[in-house]
Amino acid sequence: MSHDRTVAVGGAHPYHISIGPGLLDDGERLASTLRGSDAFVISDDSVAPLYLQRVVDALARARPGLRIGHWTLPAGEASKTLEGFGRAISAIAEAGMRRDATVYALGGGVVGDLAGFAAAAWMRGIDCVQLPTTLLAMVDSSVGGKTAVDLPQGKNLVGAFHPPRAVLADTGSLRTLPARELRAGLAEVVKYGAIVDAPFLDWLEAHADALLAGDDDVLAEAIARSCAHKAAIVERDPFEHGERALLNFGHTFGHAIETEQGYGGLVHGEAVAVGMVQAARLSERLGLASPADTARLRGLLQRLGLPVDAPPGLDADALVAHMRLDKKAQSGGLRFIVWDGAGRARVLADVPEDAVREVLRG
Structure with a gap:
């Protein structure tokens, strides 16, 4: 075809x-x-x-x-x-x-x-x-x-x-596909720009309306670019011993929210959107990135109709407890995917739990 x-x-x-x-x-x-x-x-x-x-x-x-x-x-x-x-x-x-x-x-x-x-x-x-x-x-x-x-x-x-x-x-x-599920998928598309391809964020900002409208060609281009990034990372690290962990940007926070909600609240992409903003805020608190980076990510996700704040009523201590059992955690402590700004994500081990709680409590 x-x-x-x-x-x-x-x-x-x-x-x-x-x-x-x-x-x-x-x-x-x-x-x-x-x-x-x-x-x-x-x-x-x-x-x-x-x-x-x-x-x-x-x-x-x-x-x-x-x-x-x-x-x-x-x-x-x-x-x-x-x-x-x-x-x-x-x-x-x-x-x-x-x-x-x-x-x-x-x-x-x-x-x-x-x-x-x-x-x-x-x-x-x-x-x-x-x-x-x-x-x-x-x-x-x-x-x-x-x-x-x-x-x-x-x-x-x-x-x-x-x-x-x-x-x-x-x-x-x-x-x-229901509109909510389309928007949820766009969170994972944004992720690739956040972790490895800052110009892709520019493209997503320029094509946000077409993506939300379901434009066939624009969606196909977004899918192909996202898959190309994931394919390259998976090829280099098939069993997640290193670089592949970057694909979990926002997921440690997001998975904890999903688990605490009993998988009956935010859908996965929505939880990842919230989690990416929280990961960006954690990067701020650790002195790795600027508030402007967080604001840009937050703004793009909001423009795509995605939540950017955690649902009310979630207990920070309960969320941290879920994170301790997350696959990305290690015996030495919590491990997160953070960033130094758009397109520059990295793995950070032994993240202080107090810093994580501060982010969770807003």
């Missing part, structure tokens, strides 16, 4: 990210990712009514005789649990999926994480193809192979690194 954009992810398990309209109906493209004759589509009850049958039909047309199973989970972060993982594995087993089967993760980040983890575990690892249908999943969770489920104690604490065989991001699916 002439409008497709492609981003290559290198490393030990290379794959391609395809970005463009109509990919969910492109049976040949979908079937080209198969190694065997079994396919299993995992979706949720918001996405499945819109796209599941289309994907199944496209695969069947392209590969007659293909055994195709599918399973649908309730939409929302509350499904991304060990119990949900168990149900996914049981559904794959009942469908008789064999060692050369491919799991297709059709949906947003919850589906991608859960389906990817199930693929990583079934018969010690089968192929997974990510079919993200939300902006957030297209620019973040579908790329890089991090799969996981949540525990009551924290987000994404149980999982595996399992790179996808391919990512097919059908931008046409964004037309059915």
Whole structure:
């Protein structure tokens, strides 16, 4: 298709990210990712009514005789649990999926994480193809192979690194995305400008109205640029031993908010937006960045319709307790992704808890 954009992810398990309209109906493209004759589509009850049958039909047309199973989970972060993982594995087993089967993760980040983890575990690892249908999943969770489920104690604490065989991001699916979810995805887009690409922030400021209006070409460009940044970082650091941690800018704060709210308040992208502002304020307090940097980030996020202040009533001590169990914490103390200004993020260990509490208390 002439409008497709492609981003290559290198490393030990290379794959391609395809970005463009109509990919969910492109049976040949979908079937080209198969190694065997079994396919299993995992979706949720918001996405499945819109796209599941289309994907199944496209695969069947392209590969007659293909055994195709599918399973649908309730939409929302509350499904991304060990119990949900168990149900996914049981559904794959009942469908008789064999060692050369491919799991297709059709949906947003919850589906991608859960389906990817199930693929990583079934018969010690089968192929997974990510079919993200939300902006957030297209620019973040579908790329890089991090799969996981949540525990009551924290987000994404149980999982595996399992790179996808391919990512097919059908931008046409964004037309059915609720406005709140589109805005939430833009938070992760802004993140790439914040951590490694200051000129990208200029571009986002110039195209904010078009992004919010759902302009196809502008969204595709934002997705491609975001994926290119993530792909480059993942290729250099596939298991998050160093640079890849930068992708968590705002996430230590954001995950703590999500956990404290029981995954029933701010959605992930909204929590990340708040978390990025808090990370910028922490950088200020530690003398690393200026208030002007924070103000610019805050202003762009507000222009994109995202929250920039934590919900009222959250206890600072409870949030810090969640941070201690965050995957980015280490035995020596809290570790945060901070910045020295736009496009210059870095990892900072042993951050004083008092400074974090001051930020949380405003």
